[in-house]
Amino acid sequence: MAGTMLAIMLVLFALSVPVAVAIGLAAIAGIEFYTRFPLIVAAQQIYVALDRFPLAAIPFFILAGNLMETGGISRRLIAFARALVGGVQGGLAVTTVLTCMIFAAISGSSVATTFAIGAIMIPALKRLGYPAGFAASLQASSAELGVVIPPSIPMILYGVATQTSIPELFIAGFGPGLLIATVLSLLVLGWCRVNGWGKADGEGRMGILQAGREAFFALLMPVIVLGGIYGGVTTPTEASVIAVAYALVVGLLIHRELRLSHLYGIFRRSVITSSVIMFIIATAGLFSWLLNRQRVPDLMAEWLVETFGTPALYLLGVNAFLFVVGMFVETSASIIVLGPILAPAAVRFGIDPVHFGIIMVVNLALGMVTPPFGVNLFAAAQVAETGIDRMIRYLPVFILAVLVCLGIITYVPQLSLGLRDLLYR
Template sequence: MLTVLFLTFFVLLIVNMPIAFALGIAAATTLLVDDTLPINSIVTRAFVGVDSFTLLAIPFFIIAGELMNACGITERIVAFARSLVGHIRGGLAHVSIVSSMFFSGISGSATADASALGSMMIPAMKKNGFDADYAVAVNASSSAMGPIIPPSIMMVIYGSIANVSIAQLFLGGFVPGLMVALGLMGMAYYIARRRNYPAPSRSELPPVIPAFRGAAWALFMPVIILGGIFSGVFTATEAGVVAVAYAALVGTFVYKTLTFKLVGELLVDAAVTTAAAMFLIAMATSFAWLLAWAGFGAAVLDVLGGISTNPTIALLLILIFILILGLFIEGIPILIIFTPVLLPVILGLGIDPVFFGVILVMAVVIGSVTPPVGILTYICCAIAGITISQAFRGLVPFCAVLIAILLLCAVFPVFIMSVPTLLGH
């Protein structure tokens, strides 16, 4: 069964079949060939996969991100980031990274960060004398903070599948997200010095206080969302509704940029994005169910047990496996397929599922940066007008930083679990 399932799936990927259809067709083909289970099992499992109250947070966070972006918050956040770090060597690179960190607290999506900020920062960096490969590498790698810094759509998906506290997952992402930002800024500074990139003086940059006032309404949004979740006022799903209401009020009465026509267009875009995401989740759930039914999880546990019984070594092996998969498969399918398969494995190893969830999201999102499939790199390359091969030289050091921080967090769980433990979640 497993042979047919994987063989069909990878053949379909090779012929460039969209991954959602590849997952569904592979599952259906396996059931037809094996003839052990009824073919309608796929429909049942697909429905079960999306029949979750927790997953309602996804369309609401998507809509909230669309509304806030339409309000012009990207420009305001970038202006505030410029006032803070624009004077450092390689100024616009640091502005891009800090802007991504702030934007991550609003969108919860890496692709949203790459599209919104990349379309603004990459042309600006090229215009100011930065090489295109450097601009792509900085923006693609910094967009990876989107699913790590809360709120995070990927963490919502993992929490729904693993049945663990989304509040704990969000809290666990704070320190790793900050580590990624600092690590990327360090690498950006090092390369900027080697390539002799300039930085404007403080007198050429906007003052901090006025820039903060312009971005304050946008920056306050994650405070409301996370404060409400962590205080127990509302759940992560209800937080999505609050985020939409807040974005609509700010856009209408504060920034005064939202119109009925624009809101209608944004709702259509959000509906299309949500439908695509839910279809992908449904198909990936069917695929994951077949993996579990065929005993793939037990086989993984046996292999890991044969190599080492040390939980840290086993976790590192799992992460290497996920990173390799990320070279060829998009992030959300990996998360949905392997969470139910790996969860019994990590529980058997005595690994905390919240800690594992944050680590898994970090590993999956790195795959969104690394070629040949890395969607974030494709988005940024399209904006910069260069190919993946042309961007490769610039990507390597930044991907190395992301992987180093992932391994550091895997070996020292305190980086992830300190905030949830400190705040009693």
Template structure:
């Protein structure tokens, strides 16, 4: 128990002095393993390697590659045109288009940061030219990117599946309802803000242009269906689905859209490789950190505390949500999933919470950390693209963050939103 508290204390100290979170995990675990537990140094390499040594995790770089290929192949521009057909004519149309594109893009990349970068570059300059404040355009972009890790394919859901041992196909289905619900919440909030502030609408588009926009985008829109139906139907594993998605994206971008050239492939591969390396390194060091925490007996103490007679299920879930929200302010989401799943899943399962339901609660909760300072990656990416300060963007994001927390409460206390689609299997 002392080791666990010391581990958390060292981690907090390292984060506060500015050590990057991934290195803070590894350094904290290293210090405790060597000087408190007094275990051989080789244990560190073994546990970190074991954490990242999973065939299922191979899906992560392949999904990132599929998203990078699609984006380089001009799919973002096509999704913008299609979303403009659907909602562009409403007041605040470009804001609604921004959210709509993020919902569509969620079915391609599975990464919120990739969503923010791709959609932000496509939408923020255009929204600014139409009279939208850059801070508002960036806020809509960052907030709607949270949908990406909820709607399949989802990298955090893959990580949770590995940490929990649950079937990925069923988890993908569980994420669809909450993801679409949050998308609807963001569309409604964007419309209300746009109407109140008098933002413009786009002119209506002819039926001929609408049909052409749909045909241009349909190739990308069917990719999430291929992935989800293939995995759920047992046609292929999630790793095979990711490989199929990458191949499909390559064919679509080179032979159908004909925008991805051979000379572009090294850049696309490097982009996907760098993103994959960051995520896999985080998973490795978080696995090491989690192993040390479990060895200390901290999970047993936490479980005994949360399952005490003083707490009912509603209060326990509220406490867990607050803890995850605070932790998500400082720690990357995939790392937090690796650490907290073995800590919390046995306790909430014993209290009657469905593991599928809890997985979506955890993923959605931690993804809100992507749009909050001090380490929210989507916050910084959107800030850089829009050319506004992080402080100004944080204020613009406030209503969207409140909407996210309210959505989290709905997801937490209305299980059918998450479990209805999996129950149909």
């Protein structure tokens, strides 16, 4: 049954059927032809897949990111980041990386980071002489931090799918996120010096004190949201609601750039984005339930342990597999379907499930910037008003840099687990 379901799903993917629909149809085919269950079971399992309290954080973090974008928070974060690093050659490019890292600590979404930061940074980079393809590739790659720096929607999905602690996943994401941000920053600084880009990056930037004052409430937001989670005051779901309330208060009453007339459009975008993710979660939950009834995760774990033999070889094989999967399959679906299959084998090898979750999230996040279906590529190209073909010249360098980081994250577990062990052990 599992092989037939997988084959149907892959054929539907190849026919460009939407991911959620393809997974759902494959699962329904499995119920209809290989079990004696009535189809009402599909509706029951879809309900069970969605009836999980942590999943409520997803629409609220998406809404918070959209409110920040419209309410002026993202623009103030950019001004602050530029005040810090914009005075050197290539500083505006580094500002893109730094701002994405800060914005990611609130929005939890890579695509939201691409639009919110890219809408300001990409035109600024082009205006100062950076090639449009480079600007778009940089933005798409930097926005990957949106799913590595907590809070992270893919981390929430992995935690729910594998019964792993979401706060521990969040705290484990800081080290890898800072590593990727540092490597990307050093890369673009050297690249700009070699090509002579960014010599006028310091023009028109604010002083640090002025930018800090204007960005105070924006910078306070991740402190409140993440501080509540790590301090044990709130759950991630409760923190997501606080993020929405805070973004509303700051946008409407403090910065006064958010208008009541904006709210309909913001809520509409947030509902559509959330619905797509929840649809994928629902059908993938049904698919996973059928696989579990066939003991596919246990059998796969046994086969993987026998095949690879050592943890190092297993992680190498998993990374190669996930990198290919990420090119063609949406990140949320990949995590929900593959997490329960791959994680048990990782545990048998003695790999910490939190560490393995970070590896999965970072690897699959690369799928957002790799052709042919990288969603960040299309978002950044749309903002930059350029074609994917003009980004390809620069994109492999950014992908290679993140792959190097992935290798370090994979084989240096303390980078992910050091802070977690300090706080939770």
